[in-house]
Amino acid sequence: MSMTDGPTPLQTAAAEQAAEDREASSKAPGRSSLRPQGKRKSGYFSDRWHALSRQQQWAFLVVVVVLAYMLPLINPPIITTEPGNNFALACFDMARFALIAVGLNIVVGYAGLLDLGYVAFFAVGSYVAAMLTSPDSPYLHIPYLWTLPVAMAVTMFFGVMLGVPTLRLRGDYLAIVTLGFGEIIRILATIIPAMKGQVGFQNVGHPPGDGADGTPIFSNSNGVPWYWLTLTIIIIVTLLVGNLERSRVGRAWIAIREDEDAAEIMGVPTFKYKVWAFAIGAAVGGLSGALFAGQVGFVNNQKFDVTTSILFLAAVVLGGAGNKVGAILGGALVSYIPLRFTAIAEYKYLIFGIALVLIMIFRSQGLLPARQRLLAYGRTALNKVTSRDATETKDMDKPPAGPDARAAGQRGAEA
Amino acid sequence: MTLLELEGVSVHYGRIQALRDISFTVEEGEVVALIGANGAGKTTTMRTISGLLNCTEGKITFAGQDITRMKAHIRVVHGISQAPEGRGIFPGMTVMENLDMGTFGRKDRSGVSKDLDRVFDLFPRLKEREKQFGGTMSGGEQQMLAIGRALMSNPKLLLLDEPSMGLAPQFIRQIFKIIKEINNQGTTVLMVEQNANQALAGAHRAFVLETGAITRSGTGKELLEDPSVKEAYLGVG
Numbered sequence: 001m002s003m004t005d006g007p008t009p010l011q012t013a014a015a016e017q018a019a020e021d022r023e024a025s026s027k028a029p030g031r032s033s034l035r036p037q038g039k040r041k042s043g044y045f046s047d048r049w050h051a052l053s054r055q056q057q058w059a060f061l062v063v064v065v066v067l068a069y070m071l072p073l074i075n076p077p078i079i080t081t082e083p084g085n086n087f088a089l090a091c092f093d094m095a096r097f098a099l100i101a102v103g104l105n106i107v108v109g110y111a112g113l114l115d116l117g118y119v120a121f122f123a124v125g126s127y128v129a130a131m132l133t134s135p136d137s138p139y140l141h142i143p144y145l146w147t148l149p150v151a152m153a154v155t156m157f158f159g160v161m162l163g164v165p166t167l168r169l170r171g172d173y174l175a176i177v178t179l180g181f182g183e184i185i186r187i188l189a190t191i192i193p194a195m196k197g198q199v200g201f202q203n204v205g206h207p208p209g210d211g212a213d214g215t216p217i218f219s220n221s222n223g224v225p226w227y228w229l230t231l232t233i234i235i236i237v238t239l240l241v242g243n244l245e246r247s248r249v250g251r252a253w254i255a256i257r258e259d260e261d262a263a264e265i266m267g268v269p270t271f272k273y274k275v276w277a278f279a280i281g282a283a284v285g286g287l288s289g290a291l292f293a294g295q296v297g298f299v300n301n302q303k304f305d306v307t308t309s310i311l312f313l314a315a316v317v318l319g320g321a322g323n324k325v326g327a328i329l330g331g332a333l334v335s336y337i338p339l340r341f342t343a344i345a346e347y348k349y350l351i352f353g354i355a356l357v358l359i360m361i362f363r364s365q366g367l368l369p370a371r372q373r374l375l376a377y378g379r380t381a382l383n384k385v386t387s388r389d390a391t392e393t394k395d396m397d398k399p400p401a402g403p404d405a406r407a408a409g410q411r412g413a414e415a
Numbered sequence: 416m417t418l419l420e421l422e423g424v425s426v427h428y429g430r431i432q433a434l435r436d437i438s439f440t441v442e443e444g445e446v447v448a449l450i451g452a453n454g455a456g457k458t459t460t461m462r463t464i465s466g467l468l469n470c471t472e473g474k475i476t477f478a479g480q481d482i483t484r485m486k487a488h489i490r491v492v493h494g495i496s497q498a499p500e501g502r503g504i505f506p507g508m509t510v511m512e513n514l515d516m517g518t519f520g521r522k523d524r525s526g527v528s529k530d531l532d533r534v535f536d537l538f539p540r541l542k543e544r545e546k547q548f549g550g551t552m553s554g555g556e557q558q559m560l561a562i563g564r565a566l567m568s569n570p571k572l573l574l575l576d577e578p579s580m581g582l583a584p585q586f587i588r589q590i591f592k593i594i595k596e597i598n599n600q601g602t603t604v605l606m607v608e609q610n611a612n613q614a615l616a617g618a619h620r621a622f623v624l625e626t627g628a629i630t631r632s633g634t635g636k637e638l639l640e641d642p643s644v645k646e647a648y649l650g651v652g
Contacts, residue, residue, distance in 0.1 A: 251516065255505055255516050259503055259504075259506075261467055264466075264487045265465050265467065265487055265496070265497045266564070267519045267568065268516075268519050
């Protein structure tokens with residue numbers, strides 16, 4: 001049916017909209033000064049990015065990726081973590097954290113489920129790799145590279161196991177239960193004899209291949225190949241997650257994060273999608289754990305405490321929850337700062353803390369805030385949006401804005 | 416034909432009983448209003464019908480099918496759509512994306528553009544604002560968006576929870592006109608309202624809800640003239 005069937009309510013619409021404008025402007029009189037028009041700080045990079053053409057974006061990406069691969073070889077002065085820490089190993093550690101942050105970002109950033117026990121999945125992944133490759137383990141042994149998919153599958157299973165009973169809880173309650181889960185895994189590793197507690201597993205496997213001098217390429221002391229392997233995995237995972245983000249699944253996650261009840265009555269099977277977020281996030285965490293176990297070559301129960309979980313969460317929040325590139329940056333940074341300042345050992349966590357506080361003050365949405373608008377309509381729509389209204393993007397948590405947003409919207413409509 | 420039927424429905428929050436033995440029907444093509452004071456159980460009734468709450472006793476039938484144990488996201492597919500109280504839009508999504516979420520459970524993608532046109536016809540303001548974020552819009556616009564989004568699933572039954580809440584008087588009149596228009600286009604409407612005057616004037620039939628039970632029912636006009644309703648809800652008497 002069209003307007004012609006029922007024009008009555010519409011003819012008066014203009015007058016009533018005017019009245020309603022008055023209502024809206026009287027509602028939030030003080031807010032206008034908070035937001036400068038036209039430019040918003042936190043979206044600066046993403047705006048610049050989307051102003052580029054597709055080719056420019058690709059060219060830029062290629063340069064960034066090549067630079068990222070070259071990073072441990074260039075070993076840039078100032079940036080380097082040496083002499084305190086081997087820079088290539090530091091790069092691997094940054095990559096490991098970045099991968100974890102990408103995984104946790106699915107759970108916390110997209111689906112909005114606060115998970116304080118993410119280290120448990122990391123631990124499960126580590127133990128899977130260790131128990132399937134270490135000579136200390138009496139079980140079946142398989143080549144190291146095969147443990148990566150196995151670790152993902154096993155952690156995914158754990159994700160579902162944890163998710164099904166707990167995802168009926170919301171917010172704080174979920175956070176507390178996941179916190180407990182993290183501890184359970186750590187304590188199980190201590191008390192189950194087969195997991196060898198503090199003794200742990202030595203000589204965890206590594207990918208095959210020997211260098212010219214007969215030593216394995218993927219040795220514990222050589223960070224470069226491990227870094228390259230992890231970086232490659234990050235790129236693959238990020239591409240996959242990006243596709244997921246733009247799909248129906250991604251939209252469902254964002255809807256759940258924004259308002260779970262509303263998502264449910266829009267026809268989103270919220271429970272199912274929450275379990276999926278947990279499972280996929282867990283799989284990435286497990287993958288990272290398996291890589292870590294391989295590089296370090298030793299797994300015991302000492303590395304999987306609550307502090308580590310909080311650090312993972314800090315990486316996601318710091319980078320910008322809901323933005324995968326932000327998560328990569330945040331993860332790398334959380335790992336990098338303490339490594340960089342090892343030389344002044346007493347102060348390294350002071351510097352770390354100050355850095356976190358400063359970032360949160362100046363970029364409260366994270367380094368790269370989530371671009372929530374990209375969800376449904378892909379690039380064309382997005383470009384239209386960015387060119388038309390650069391104003392209203394960041395403050396989605398804030399209640400209806402004042403006259404400036406309104407004015408901006410009208411400008412957008414006229415354009 | 417009876418579209419929705421509640422038979423002896425009771426709902427508890429833990430040990431507190433919020434609804435006691437509620438029974439009513441909504442016929443196809445009607446506008447039905449539920450009025451009542453704060454805490455009477457209006458929103459609970461809505462959430463029970465849309466499936467966000469489970470009833471502890473009783474039976475809910477929709478279009479001849481027992482939906483008592485059906486999950487909320489499946490009820491949408493069957494044709495029940497709700498514009499939740501406090502609007503419940505997705506603040507970080509644009510108007511267009513919000514509307515798109517409304518089609519999430521739809522099987523017939525071909526009908527989407529027709530319904531989008533319908534929503535934009537009803538709410539021209541939404542078309543102007545299609546690229547704006549839900550959270551940055553005024554209360555009235557958010558209400559339009561919530562109703563528009565609910566319509567995007569092409570429901571048989573539209574549930575409106577306090578459509579006039581927090582709106583300016585002039586805008587309230589517009590919303591009720593639009594509700595009437597939606598009904599004229601063939602959608603059955605069940606609404607919950609505190610603004611009894613407007614709701615009763617616009618409804619074919621209405622029920623008065625008091626502390627979790629239906630105490631009065633009749634056509635909208637009858638209730639408007641009922642002295643006890645007048646006194647309790649219309650501010651005269």
